[in-house]
Amino acid sequence: MPDIGSAELRVLLPVLAPLLGALAVLLTDPYLDKGRPKLPLVYIALGSLMAAWAALGFLWGDRVVAWSGALAADRFGLYLGFAIATAAGLTVLSSAGYARKMGVDCGEYYSLLLLATAGMLLLAMANDLLMVFLGIETMSIAVYCLAGITRERPRSVEAAMKYFLLGAFATGFLLYGIALIYGATGEVRLERIAHHAANRPLLLAGLGFLLVGFGFKVGAVPFHMWAPDAYEGAPAAVTGFMAAGVKAAGFAAFLRVLLTAFGGEAAAAAWAPALWMLAALSMIVGTLSALAQTNLKRMLAWSSVAHTGYALVGVVGGGGVAGNGSAAVLFYVLTYSVMTLGPFLVIALLSRAGEEFEQIDDLAGLARRRPVAAAALSLFLLSLAGIPPTAGFMGKLFVFRAAIDSGWLGLGVIGILATLVSVYYYLRPIVLMYMREPRAEFNASEPTDWASHFAIGVAALALLLLGVLPSDAIAASLESVRGLW
Amino acid sequence: MVPSFWPILAYAGFLVGLGGAILLISHLLGPRRHQRAKHDTYECGVAPVGTARERFPVRFYLVAILFVLFDIETVFLVPWAVTYRRLGVPGLIEMFSFIAVLGIGLYYVWRRGALEWD
Numbered sequence: 001m002p003d004i005g006s007a008e009l010r011v012l013l014p015v016l017a018p019l020l021g022a023l024a025v026l027l028t029d030p031y032l033d034k035g036r037p038k039l040p041l042v043y044i045a046l047g048s049l050m051a052a053w054a055a056l057g058f059l060w061g062d063r064v065v066a067w068s069g070a071l072a073a074d075r076f077g078l079y080l081g082f083a084i085a086t087a088a089g090l091t092v093l094s095s096a097g098y099a100r101k102m103g104v105d106c107g108e109y110y111s112l113l114l115l116a117t118a119g120m121l122l123l124a125m126a127n128d129l130l131m132v133f134l135g136i137e138t139m140s141i142a143v144y145c146l147a148g149i150t151r152e153r154p155r156s157v158e159a160a161m162k163y164f165l166l167g168a169f170a171t172g173f174l175l176y177g178i179a180l181i182y183g184a185t186g187e188v189r190l191e192r193i194a195h196h197a198a199n200r201p202l203l204l205a206g207l208g209f210l211l212v213g214f215g216f217k218v219g220a221v222p223f224h225m226w227a228p229d230a231y232e233g234a235p236a237a238v239t240g241f242m243a244a245g246v247k248a249a250g251f252a253a254f255l256r257v258l259l260t261a262f263g264g265e266a267a268a269a270a271w272a273p274a275l276w277m278l279a280a281l282s283m284i285v286g287t288l289s290a291l292a293q294t295n296l297k298r299m300l301a302w303s304s305v306a307h308t309g310y311a312l313v314g315v316v317g318g319g320g321v322a323g324n325g326s327a328a329v330l331f332y333v334l335t336y337s338v339m340t341l342g343p344f345l346v347i348a349l350l351s352r353a354g355e356e357f358e359q360i361d362d363l364a365g366l367a368r369r370r371p372v373a374a375a376a377l378s379l380f381l382l383s384l385a386g387i388p389p390t391a392g393f394m395g396k397l398f399v400f401r402a403a404i405d406s407g408w409l410g411l412g413v414i415g416i417l418a419t420l421v422s423v424y425y426y427l428r429p430i431v432l433m434y435m436r437e438p439r440a441e442f443n444a445s446e447p448t449d450w451a452s453h454f455a456i457g458v459a460a461l462a463l464l465l466l467g468v469l470p471s472d473a474i475a476a477s478l479e480s481v482r483g484l485w
Numbered sequence: 486m487v488p489s490f491w492p493i494l495a496y497a498g499f500l501v502g503l504g505g506a507i508l509l510i511s512h513l514l515g516p517r518r519h520q521r522a523k524h525d526t527y528e529c530g531v532a533p534v535g536t537a538r539e540r541f542p543v544r545f546y547l548v549a550i551l552f553v554l555f556d557i558e559t560v561f562l563v564p565w566a567v568t569y570r571r572l573g574v575p576g577l578i579e580m581f582s583f584i585a586v587l588g589i590g591l592y593y594v595w596r597r598g599a600l601e602w603d
Contacts, residue, residue: 023589027589
């Protein structure tokens with residue numbers, strides 16, 4: 001039995017905060033009046049997420065390894081931890097109104113959201129393969145339930161079912177990979193696996209299974225088939241959380257495993273070609289499929305597949321820890337999680353009772369009726385397209401630059417071409433919003449949802465800040481990766 | 486690494502051979518008498534009523550889940566009871582926080598009325 005010192009508890013704080021919040025939500029919920037807005041739950045959820053934020057900030061600094069090396073609070077994990085906690089906080093803010101409209105204003109919704117966040121934060125700090133597995137499962141099971149939480153909508157149930165079945169299958173791959181790696185090395189700790197020669201067939205087979213499992217979680221082609229249906233069917237606020245949080249946490253674990261356990265030259269030579277293919281396919285398939293979509297959520301799902309490809313460009317072109325690629329991925333995932341959450345916050349705001357606002361054609365003339373929402377959505381879409389001065393531009397620049405600098409010219413060219421094509425489908429909604437006559441349908445008679453507006457404002461401001469003054473965030477990402485080695 | 490595994494391989498081969506032999510022999514020698522009772526779902530059991538594709542009240546499902554939950558609790562509690570002295574105070578704290586989480590879940594289920602049958 002290891003001693004439980006203060007380091008153990010300190011490292012756990014960011015995970016404990018949302019976990020205790022989830023329990024508090026479940027204890028409070030039965031005492032609230034049915035039929036009235038359940039604001040106390042929102043306050044508890046926000047409070048525990050702020051506590052998680054504070055804990056992350058408190059840990060920011062030197063690397064602390066605890067629980068016999070199972071958890072590591074280093075800048076790498078904390079960097080993405082901030083992105084995850086922020087995404088969760090914005091989701092809760094926008095859910096206050098949205099959950100009521102969708103009839104899911106219940107304790108389960110907020111507690112599942114917080115449990116998923118706890119799993120994501122655990123995943124971001126996981127330093128051995130078993131913790132990685134535990135974090136992924138805690139996160140995924142909560143998110144499967146969230147995807148199907150609007151039980152009356154058949155498409156939501158379908159999304160949850162598809163996500164769950166394929167997700168369980170992918171988890172099997174991941175676990176099998178962990179078992180093979182353990183069989184080959186006798187280790188689950190990441191930095192100890194790195195000491196073993198990487199040319200053993202058993203170890204390489206394990207690495208291959210891990211790539212499949214992680215590829216599924218971050219939605220890389222050819223493991224992306226669940227994404228469009230799950231993103232389209234899940235309620236908008238949940239979809240945003242899935243796209244931002246799950247992806248950030250998935251990339252955190254993916255990168256940490258690759259760089260710490262398989263960062264040596266021989267091992268990197270084994271996974272780089274495989275990831276090259278994943279990155280190229282994700283960018284091409286994601287971009288081309290997004291072109292044909294008429295449903296906004298589905299379009300954003302394909303765009304998120306393409307963005308997984310862009311982030312993977314940085315992983316391949318990382319040049320190990322010495323190169324800038326890994327830092328570029330961190331910065332990219334940070335900006336991506338904000339700019340993909342944004343459109344879903346707007347969709348959640350515009351949705352009416354029991355009915356999602358999701359057809360691209362419905363956006364026609366939105367700028368007349370809801371100028372603020374239209375402006376924010378335009379900003380998010382411009383950032384996703386990678387147009388300066390938004391954060392999306394800085395992220396793409398950093399990733400492609402790192403890839404080309406370390407000699408992966410082909411991947412950089414594919415990425416830039418895919419970005420050019422993607423401008424078409426990101427600009428089409430903007431054209432519709434500003435240059436078409438509004439339809440009679442949306443007359444904004446409901447009371448203004450201030451919390452949702454605030455969340456959208458924060459996301460928009462963050463994108464502009466990261467786009468105009470990115471140097472602090474980039475410097476932090478560079479520092480974070482140094483500590484990983 | 487390879488030589489140490491050959492007994493396992495031999496054992497696996499023996500098992501497959503034995504299983505195959507039993508199936509083959511019973512297939513060749515076994516008598517076959519087809520009667521009505523032979524084709525029932527439970528040849529020696531209760532006569533089935535209706536088909537198996539029926540709707541169950543969802544409450545059974547809830548009871549099953551709660552049963553599994555507290556079964557797992559026992560799985561953790563028994564080893565803890567055995568090594569109680571060696572684990573000391575940290576073990577006590579860990580177990581109690583585990584029980585507390587389960588207890589909160591039970592309380593929640595109870596308050597939501599899931600424990601009432603009607």
